Amino acid sequence: MPRATSGRFSRAHQPSIKSAAASSSSKNHSANEGTSAGVRNPIFNTERFGQHILKNPQIAQTYAHNSHANLRPTDKVLEVGPGTGNLTVKILEQAKNVTAVEMDPRMAAELTKRVQGQPEQRKLDIIIGDFVKSGSPIFRCIEFAMRLVAQPGTELWSRLSANVQLYSKVDLVMHVGKNNFRPAPQIESSVVRLVPLDPPPPIKFEEFDGLGRIIFSRRNKTVHATFMAKGVIEMLEQNWRTWCSTQNKIIDDDTNMKAKVEEVLSSSGYSEQRAAKMTLDDLLKLLSAFHDEGIHFA
Structure with missing residues (x-):
């Protein structure tokens, strides 16, 4: 089954670029969720863009602060779908700066408020728009985590697997259960790390x-x-x-x-x-x- 992922992209001796595909939310926003029965805070009504907000702060902590992301103080990070910033603020603690691409203006506003007046504010740039339509050269097939890491002879070994592994070192970092998101998606999620080979193979x-x-x-x-x-x-x-x-x-x-x-x-x-x-x-x-x-x- 396809799994949502986040990918890391870096090149030796150059500032790294990472992408986090899973949307995130703040553990400090629990008050927003505690509205009376039948009343929904519009910030967390994600149906418009089909979003699934990461609600477990421990996942963000594990990803950003352990060796999973391998973040360095010189890294420049690209985060796709930051939501209200649960993962973003953890990345900001480790990296030089973060560019977050968010298509929902409500989420972008929440993230802006979250870092306002904080040291992290100067390290964060928010772009409102659809990342898929941005023309970015970063891999766009990031929802197929298990195909990315599949090996020859296994059921999921495919054209996608071969194409990605020809140009990148791919590692499965962790699985993230669907209950860690709000609303819970129908599929399970995974985090994968992709490090482009440098230099890339001389193959068209x-x-x-x-x-x-x-x-x-x-x-x-x-x-x-x-x-x-x-x-x-x-x-x-x-x-x-x-x-x-x-x-x-x-x-x-x-x-x-x-x-x-x-x-x-x-x-x-x-x-x-x-x-x-x-x-x-x-x-x-x-x-x-x-x-x-x-x-x-x-």
Whole structure:
């Protein structure tokens, strides 16, 4: 089952960037919750934006102050969906500054009030808006925690797993039960840490993802069967012709792309492999074998 997550992103010798996806609330706001029966404080009516507010301050304490977040005094932190700030204030105690992106103006106002007049105020910048529409380059698939950390041969190993793990070191930090949120979501949550590899591998993402798009479309079939599926050979032939034209290579109209693909799969030893069990190294070797024959995926 997909799980909500928060991710950490950092690069060696550069200011770190972290994101916390779980919305947070203050343990000091319990008075707001103690309204009479039938009366709901609008601050905590989260139905408008589908929010689930973290109500357990111990979760925020554990994440921000232990080795989970690995926060340093020089870190610049990006928090997505801070809510009323339960996690935010804990991060502010550890980091240089925090930029919080919150789409609900009511929550942003509560967070502003919370740090007003405090030393943390100068360390906090709040942006009101939808993070998903902000054009940020940070991973947007952060709700699929268990797919991010999945390993080859397991049920959840997928194209997403391979794509993320090619460029990042991914660790599962902790699980956060749904009862720690208000209102309780239908799914359980997890926190994962993603640290981009520095330097990143010299692989074009479009090429690696293009290969993954094909073989993970039928992850339990043999790689040969997947490549023989309708439309795949035709697509690869078109890509091959495009590559030949950009490389000023003569296009032989008698080229049999099906035979060409089968030869790559056979000579590389992956013809009878299944995507569900292929490691990153396997995928990279197969991609390289195709490239040696001028066959590309993007």
